[in-house]
Amino acid sequence: MTDTPHLGQPGAGDRKDLGYPPLPETLLVSVYDSHTHLDPSTGSGRRTAMGDEAALDYREHLDRASSVGVHGVVQVGTDVDTSIWSAEMAAIEPRMLAAVAIHPNEAPELAVRGRLDDALGTIAELATRPRVRAIGETGLDFFRTGADGQEAQLRSFEAHIEIAKQNGLALQIHDRDAHSEVIATLKRVGAPERTVFHCFSGDLELASICTENGWYMSFAGTVTFKNAPNLRDALEVVPRSLLLVETDAPYLTPVPYRGRPNAPYLLPFTVRSIAAYLDTDVNLLAAQISSNTEYVFGRWDDEPVSSQRDPFEDVES
Ligand SMILES: [Zn+2]
Numbered sequence: 063m064t065d066t067p068h069l070g071q072p073g074a075g076d077r078k079d080l081g082y083p084p085l086p087e088t089l090l091v092s093v094y095d096s097h098t099h100l101d102p103s104t105g106s107g108r109r110t111a112m113g114d115e116a117a118l119d120y121r122e123h124l125d126r127a128s129s130v131g132v133h134g135v136v137q138v139g140t141d142v143d144t145s146i147w148s149a150e151m152a153a154i155e156p157r158m159l160a161a162v163a164i165h166p167n168e169a170p171e172l173a174v175r176g177r178l179d180d181a182l183g184t185i186a187e188l189a190t191r192p193r194v195r196a197i198g199e200t201g202l203d204f205f206r207t208g209a210d211g212q213e214a215q216l217r218s219f220e221a222h223i224e225i226a227k228q229n230g231l232a233l234q235i236h237d238r239d240a241h242s243e244v245i246a247t248l249k250r251v252g253a254p255e256r257t258v259f260h261c262f263s264g265d266l267e268l269a270s271i272c273t274e275n276g277w278y279m280s281f282a283g284t285v286t287f288k289n290a291p292n293l294r295d296a297l298e299v300v301p302r303s304l305l306l307v308e309t310d311a312p313y314l315t316p317v318p319y320r321g322r323p324n325a326p327y328l329l330p331f332t333v334r335s336i337a338a339y340l341d342t343d344v345n346l347l348a349a350q351i352s353s354n355t356e357y358v359f360g361r362w363d364d365e366p367v368s369s370q371r372d373p374f375e376d377v378e379s
Contacts, residue, residue, distance in 0.1 A: 080322065080323075081322065081323070082118070082322065082323055082325060083315070083319035083322050083328060085126065085129065085130055085327060086130055086327070086328065086330040086331055086334075087130070087330065088129070088130045088131045088330070089130065089131030089132070089330045089333060089344070089345075089348055090131070090344075090345050090348075091131070091344075091345045091348035091349050091352065092131045092132065092133040092348065092352060093131065093132060093133075093307060093329060093330075093333055093348045093351050093352050093355070094132070094133065094134045094135065094136070094351075094352060094355040094356075094359075094362075095127065095132055095134070095135040095136070095307070095308055095309050095311075095326040095329050096135075096136050096234075096258070096260070096280050096306045096307065096308045096355050096358070096359070097136055097138050097161070097198075097199070097234060097260045097261065097280060097282075097308035097309070097310055098135045098136065098137060098138065098308065098309050098310065098311045098326050099137070099138055099140070099144070099310070099311060099312065100120040100123050100124075100135070100137055100158075100311070100326075101120075101137070101139070101144045101147045101148065101151075102119070102147075103143065103144060103147075118325070120137075120151065120155070120158070121155075123311075123325050123326055123327070124155070124157045124158070124326070126325065126326075126327035127157075127325070127326040127327045127329070128157065129327070130327050130330055131330060131348075132326050132327060132329045132330070133157065133362075134157045134158065134159070134362040135157065135158055135159075135326050136158075136159050136160070136161050136195070136196060136234075136308075136359055137151060137152060137158050137159070137160050137161070138160075138161040138163075138196075138198060138199055138234065138260075139160070139161065139162045139163060139188075140163065140164070140165035140168060140199065141164060141165060141168050141181075142164070142181050142184050142185075145160075145162035145163060145164075145184070145185060145188055146184070146188065147374065148160035148161065148162055148194075149162055149188045149191045149193075149194050150373050150374070151372070151374075152192075152193040152194065153191065153192055153193050153367060153368050153370070154367050154368050154369075154370050154371070154372060154373075155367060156362065156363065156367050157362065158193075158362075159193055159194075159195045159196075159359055159360070159362060160188075160191075160193055160194045160195065160196075161194070161195070161196035161197065161198045161199065161232075161234050162185050162188040162189060162194055162196075162197065162198075163185060163197055163198050163199055163200040163222055163234070164178070164181050164182065164185060164200070164218055164222075165199060165200070165236065166199075166200060166201050166202055166203040166207065166215050166218065166219065166236055167203050167206050167207055167215075169211075169214050169215050169217075169218035169219075170207055170210070170211030170212075170214040170215055171211075172214075173211075173214035173217075173218075174214075178214060178217070178218060182218065182221045182222075182225075185197070185222070185225060186225050186228075189225050189226075189228075189229045189231060190229060192365050192368075193365050193367070194231070195231060195232060195359040195360050196226070196231050196232040196233065196234050196258075196358075196359060197222050197223075197225050197226040197229075197231050197232070197233050197234070197254075198222075198232075198233060198234020198235065198236070198258070198260060199234050199235070199236040199260055200218065200219050200222035200223075200233070200234070200235065200236065201219055201235040201236035201237050201238075201240070201244055202215055202216065202219055202236075202237060202238075202240035202243050202244050202247070203215070203236060203237075203238040203239070203240060204238065204239045204240045204243070205238045205239040206238070216243075216247065219244075219247060220247065220251055223247075223248070223251050223252075223253070223254065224251070226254040227252070227254050230255075231254070231256075232254065232256040232257070232258060232358050232359055233253070233254045233256070233257045233258065234258050234260045234280075235257065235258060235259050235260060236260060236261070237259060237263065237264075238263065241264055241268050245268075245271060248275075248277075253275065253277065256278065256357075256358045257275075257277045257278065258277070258278040258279070258280050258306060258358060259272060259277060259278065259279050259280065260280050260282075260308060260310070261280065261281075261282040261284065261308065261310050261314070262279040262280055262281055262282075262293065262296065263284070263293070264279075264292075264296055265292040265293075265295060265296055266292075266295050266296055266299060268296065269296035269297075269299050269300055270299060272300075272304065273299065273300065273301055273304060276304070277304070278304050278305075278306050278354070278358055279296070279300050279304055279305060279306065280306035280307060280308045281293065281297065281305070281306070281307055281308070281332065281336060282307075282308050282309060282310045282314045282332065283309065283310075283314040283315055283316030283317070283320070283324065283328070283331070283332050284314055285297060285316075285332060285335065285336060285339075286316040286317040286320075286331065286332060286335040287317060287320065288317070294339055297336065297339060297340065298340070302347070302350050303350070303354060304354070305336075305350070305351055305354060306351060306354055306355055306358065307329060307332055307333055307336070307351055308329075309324050309325065309326050309328060309329050309332070310324070311323075311324035311325045311326060311328070312324050312325065315328060316328060316331040316332045316335065317331070317335070318331070319331070333347065333348055333351070
């Protein structure tokens with residue numbers, strides 16, 4: 063380590079309403095963020111309209127997260143470049159494991175350009191790398207992809223399921239407005255042993271189907287939103303052994319900071335909100351979630367990190 067990350071109160075500048083929220087109270091029992099995007103191109107490190115003070119690199123995010131009881135993350139790729147980044151960074155960062163995939167909304171565009179098969183080949187290669195523990199996010203998204211793109215989306219989803227099974231990896235599913243097609247596909251081709259509905263967006267019925275099949279449900283900041291009573295109804299029937307949590311940062315910031323940028327260090331807000339809703343002890347809940355997460359993705363310290371330096375870091379003189 064050569065430099066000390068900035069851990070001052072985030073968002074203390076004049077544009078604080080758009081900056082990162084302050085650190086939450088530390089969780090006594092640590093949890094993992096099972097789905098986040100810290101890559102500089104799509105994720106939380108991006109310099110945006112929020113200004114340069116909002117840009118944090120992945121190490122600063124992980125330092126903040128560790129300081130409040132979020133001791134590891136699954137970094138998720140959504141295309142070839144971010145999947146390569148995820149695999150390479152997980153190989154050198156002990157607090158990070160990787161998931162690799164072509165996002166369901168990327169697949170149709172790649173198919174039109176005749177590049178989907180090459181991209182899937184890259185994902186299959188990355189799936190064999192150390193510390194890549196999941197294939198995702200993949201699935202179906204009928205909200206953003208119209209009828210003309212759904213064939214490519216389905217083909218890509220099926221290919222990802224095969225890659226997960228061939229490599230004994232977990233599957234992280236993106237399901238937006240496509241519950242019945244996602245379920246039908248999993249049943250038709252056979253779901254991997256550890257299958258996760260990331261950013262669970264279903265209701266009581268989907269939660270019951272996931273439960274019957276032993277599929278994991280990962281709850282994001284959306285479960286804290288006032289206008290999402292269906293998620294809290296679903297939460298009530300989710301067996302504790304199938305429950306995971308995530309941020310999906312930089313999106314979906316939990317209440318009370320909805321609208322501001324999200325980051326793994328904000329996960330305690332979601333965990334506390336779930337504990338309060340279920341009227342259960344937050345430490346017991348965190349212990350269960352942590353153990354579920356290690357069961358699905360393996361332990362963060364199972365495979366050693368390589369001693370290589372950050373392959374994407376600019377060479378300094
Ligand atoms: Zn995501």
